[in-house]
Amino acid sequence: MHALFKPLPAPTRSQEAHDTAQALRERPGEWAHIEDLGNLNRATNLAYRIRTGRHSAFRPAGAFDATARLADDGTASVYACFNGAARR
Numbered sequence: 466m467h468a469l470f471k472p473l474p475a476p477t478r479s480q481e482a483h484d485t486a487q488a489l490r491e492r493p494g495e496w497a498h499i500e501d502l503g504n505l506n507r508a509t510n511l512a513y514r515i516r517t518g519r520h521s522a523f524r525p526a527g528a529f530d531a532t533a534r535l536a537d538d539g540t541a542s543v544y545a546c547f548n549g550a551a552r553r
Contacts, residue, residue, distance in 0.1 A: 479522070482523075486529070489529065489545060490547045493546075493548065494546060494548065495546055497545060498543075498544055501540055501542050502540065502541050502542075503540055504539065504540065505541040507541070508535075509533045511543050512545070515531035527548075528548065528549060529546065530545065532544055
């Protein structure tokens with residue numbers, strides 16, 4: 466084992482998700498735009514993963530609500546809010 470001192474790497478997308486979840490927790494009940502994706506299928510999938518807690522940053526399941534909205538150009542946006550409730 467050895468110590469190699471160097472700067473930390475830039476935050477990963479996972480860290481970005483945790484930062485987003487924390488920002489939502491700080492403003493419960495308020496909807497926020499959180500992501501733009503290439504199509505409605507990908508956006509719907511992400512919204513589902515957020516609602517069900519399958520995305521680890523948004524656990525426990527049911528604590529967040531999320532939805533996808535289609536744009537005129539075929540891309541889609543994901544919106545989410547923290548509601549504080551958890552499914553049991």
